[in-house]
Amino acid sequence: MNTASKLTATLVGAAAVVAFVGCSHSHTTTSSGTPTASTTTTAASASPSSTSPASPTPGAGSHGSAGGIDVTITAPGPTTVRPGGPPIPFSVTLVNTTAASLSQVGLVVSLGHCSCNPSGAAMMPAGSMQMLSSDTNTWVTVPYVAEGTGMDFLAQPLLAPLTLAGGQSITYQLQFQLNANQGFTVGKGDSAIDVTTTNVTNNTPLGVSPTASLPISVEP
Helix, strand or coil: CCCCCCCCCCCCCCCCCCCCCCCCECCCCCCCCCCEEEEEECCCCCCCCCCCCCCCCCEEEEEEECEEEEEEEEECCCECEEECCCCEEEEEEEEEECCCCCEEEEEEEEEEEEEECCCCCCCCCCCCEEEEEECCCEEEEEEEEECCCCCCHHHHCCCEEEEECCCCEEEEEEEEEEECCCCCCCCCCCEEEEEEEEEECCEECCCCCCCCCEEEECCC
16 A cells, blocks of 8 residues: 555544563453544645654653554653552544555554563553543543563454544544552553554554554652
8 A cells, every 4th residue: 555645643632552572461341332533534744654752751742653554642741650640641643644445453552561560571550541432522441451471462452443544534532540459569660651553353563563652650
């Protein structure tokens, strides 16, 4: 498919993550509601780029591109999270930079390994993830996926398979927080919100994993 240069990702302020090779683990919940996202089709200019990690500071962002889809993660505020503390809001914007319709696209939002966890798997502490429904303007529970020692987290997309029309932009507003009671003493460490676009027919990334990664900090 040809990469078009006519497109700009519409970033929306949020209200509401390459893993180490080896088994992963997730904390997944389902919801009775169906979250939706804002979508637009534009004809402005955009150029794909490789993942550019950002510092964990207010207003942080990260961008990547794979398979004709630009991915942007944006956090409007501080990117530090604590067990039992307030959630970190962030947004994920997907842009089809081609003129063709792309189908069977998986969107995986995962939490990267964390140096705050003394275990060998160095998994992110347990928590929860929510997405804002544009239909009801309420937060809906979606899968909380923590990367472990393998790649099976790629089989846990945030939503049902997506179809993006040529030039279409979709923004999802999310938030996540850590549970108050953890099975180990959480120390200060670094992690990331990782976003990977996948082919849901075989659960493989469209490019490298993650497509985009936003650094975050974890504090006790």
